[in-house]
Amino acid sequence: MTWVLVAVMVVATALSDLLQSYEMKQAGAQSVGARGLGRLLRTIVERRYLLLSFVCLAFSFFAFMALVQTAPLSFAVPASAASFILETALAKILLKEQIGARRAAGTLLVLCGVLLLGR
Amino acid sequence: MAPSSRTIRTYVLLLLFLALRAFGNLSLAWGTKHLPETLAADPLVYLRSMMDPFVALGIVMLILALLARLALLSVADLSFILPMTAIGYLLAALLGRFFLHEAVSPQRWLAVALIFGGAALVSGTPQNTTGRVEDRK
Numbered sequence: 352m353t354w355v356l357v358a359v360m361v362v363a364t365a366l367s368d369l370l371q372s373y374e375m376k377q378a379g380a381q382s383v384g385a386r387g388l389g390r391l392l393r394t395i396v397e398r399r400y401l402l403l404s405f406v407c408l409a410f411s412f413f414a415f416m417a418l419v420q421t422a423p424l425s426f427a428v429p430a431s432a433a434s435f436i437l438e439t440a441l442a443k444i445l446l447k448e449q450i451g452a453r454r455a456a457g458t459l460l461v462l463c464g465v466l467l468l469g470r
Numbered sequence: 471m472a473p474s475s476r477t478i479r480t481y482v483l484l485l486l487f488l489a490l491r492a493f494g495n496l497s498l499a500w501g502t503k504h505l506p507e508t509l510a511a512d513p514l515v516y517l518r519s520m521m522d523p524f525v526a527l528g529i530v531m532l533i534l535a536l537l538a539r540l541a542l543l544s545v546a547d548l549s550f551i552l553p554m555t556a557i558g559y560l561l562a563a564l565l566g567r568f569f570l571h572e573a574v575s576p577q578r579w580l581a582v583a584l585i586f587g588g589a590a591l592v593s594g595t596p597q598n599t600t601g602r603v604e605d606r607k
Contacts, residue, residue, distance in 0.1 A: 368548060375543040391541060393527045406535070407490035413516055416525075417509040419495070420502035423572040428495060429581075435556075442549045448597040451551055457591030458549070464584025467577060 361434040363411035370404035372446060374402055416436040432465040472549075476545060483542040484554055490535035492561035496569055498528030547598055556585050 378394045395401055412428050418429045442448045450458070499522030502509065509515055529552045542551055545599050566572040 363575065371540065372543050372548040375540055378544060387541065388537070391537060395540070399502065400580045410531075413509075416498065416502060416516065416519075419499045420509050423566055424499045424570055424577065425563045425566035425572050425574055427499070428566075432556065432559060439549050442547070446548065448547050448549050453591055454549060457588040459584050460588030460591060462588075464581040464586075464588060465556065465559055466583035467584065 353422060356414045357430050360414040360418065360431055361437070362432065363407045363414065364434040365437045365441065367404045367407035367411060368434075369445060370400045370407065372400040372442065374404070375445075383456050423438055432462070435462055435465065436458050440457065456459045480542065482548050484496030484551075487535050487538040487542055488558055488561065489557065490531050490538060491555075491558055492565060493541050493564060494528045494535055496565045497524050497529070497531060497568060499566075501528055502510070545598065550598075554589055556589055560585055584606035 359396075360467075378398065395405075415427065417432065418430070435458070439450065439455075443450050472479045481544050483602060501522045502519065504521060504524070507515055507518075509519065520529065537553075539551075563574055563582060
């Protein structure tokens with residue numbers, strides 16, 4: 352059951368993050384403060400894929416909630432990072448982000464750490 | 471916008487996000503571990519569990535973390551944000567160790583060092599490679 356929950360969480364997180372990143376780049380730079388928060392909330396209502404990303408996020412969240420009830424926090428949170436390499440690859444392919452050698456190396460190093468942490 | 475103010479804003483949002491997420495997770499873990507029933511596929515059990523004050527507080531903090539992250543995504547690449555927010559895994563290990571009394575092995579602390587190294591490598595790279603034309607020099 353633990354790994355079913357991890358799988359649901361990871362796939363839902365990857366989908367949600369891709370949709371969020373895509374829509375927020377379209378929306379433009381946000382500011383910090385009360386007016387910025389108002390504008391951010393309006394953006395959330397206006398953008399369709401952003402709403403879809405929240406549906407994915409809800410699935411991911413409830414899976415995490417069930418996971419954290421039985422598994423240690425120091426396992427559940429690192430396990431959520433299994434989405435990491437999937438997301439970075441999809442960010443390059445779908446969002447056309449440029450992943451330089453240094454960023455790729457850093458990402459892989461973090462991934463190694465996260466895998467070790469989750470064992 | 472000047473590049474420096476954009477950089478400062480990015481790191482302020484990053485700090486806000488990390489703190490809200492770490493303590494939100496801690497509160498949620500504490501709350502769910504003390505629930506009388508097991509969370510499974512039944513949505514009603516999840517709704518009832520939200521009446522627990524620690525679960526509710528955790529959810530509020532995680533919603534605020536989400537808003538901070540949305541603002542962060544508008545100024546920086548997903549592939550920059552993902553490794554930087556990996557610091558959150560270290561925070562989870564620390565909070566699990568000290569507040570939930572979980573056993574954290576030397577192997578896990580080694581993992582923590584790897585994560586810091588990776589995050590440091592990434593923090594020196596450009597934060598936005600797909601930004602709109604007017605944002606670029």
